[in-house]
Amino acid sequence: METTRRTIIKSASVAGSVAVVGSSAVLTSACTSAESDDSQAEPGPAASLSSSEVPVGSGTVVDDTYVVTQPKEGEFHAFSSVCTHQGCQVRNVTETEIVCPCHSSMFSTTTGEVLGGPATEPLPEYSVSESSGELTISGT
CATH class of the missing domain: 2.102.10.10 (Rieske [2Fe-2S] iron-sulphur domain)
Known part of the structure; x- marks a missing residue:
């Protein structure tokens, strides 16, 4: 199969999309951990x-x-x-x-x-x- 400029650009585009989606999942997970929805937590000690x-x-x-x-x-x-x-x-x-x-x-x-x-x-x-x-x- 002949590698063309178009094939290389498509491959790079797909790889870039996967990297962005993967990064977003990691960032979302990190934000969720840092901002846990545990707002009704019991108060701490005095x-x-x-x-x-x-x-x-x-x-x-x-x-x-x-x-x-x-x-x-x-x-x-x-x-x-x-x-x-x-x-x-x-x-x-x-x-x-x-x-x-x-x-x-x-x-x-x-x-x-x-x-x-x-x-x-x-x-x-x-x-x-x-x-x-x-x-x-x-x-x-």
């Missing part, structure tokens, strides 16, 4: 931190389990740090929003309610108590 570690008008993620916010001086709220959309860790906290970096879902810093999708469920809220400058977050 956590504690100094109230000074939570900036006023912002918040902080604790042990990749909770996000603690302080929208106003002395007003603390605790939520799951796992986005209810696809299970990514929320990272960015502004005065009014907890933002998931994966797909930009936004949640209220005071209620955990969804302010902007794609998430449709609020962040689960947990109790946070303060004693002598120490905050304790519990999964109840």
Whole structure:
């Protein structure tokens, strides 16, 4: 069989398509693993931190389990740090929003309610108590 330019181009095209499809499957699998849809996971054990570690008008993620916010001086709220959309860790906290970096879902810093999708469920809220400058977050 004679190898022509057309045969070589067709072969390269098929091989390239297989490589792209294979790569997509690997990437999809990696994203699915990193963003597991386990958004209803049980809360972790109680956590504690100094109230000074939570900036006023912002918040902080604790042990990749909770996000603690302080929208106003002395007003603390605790939520799951796992986005209810696809299970990514929320990272960015502004005065009014907890933002998931994966797909930009936004949640209220005071209620955990969804302010902007794609998430449709609020962040689960947990109790946070303060004693002598120490905050304790519990999964109840």
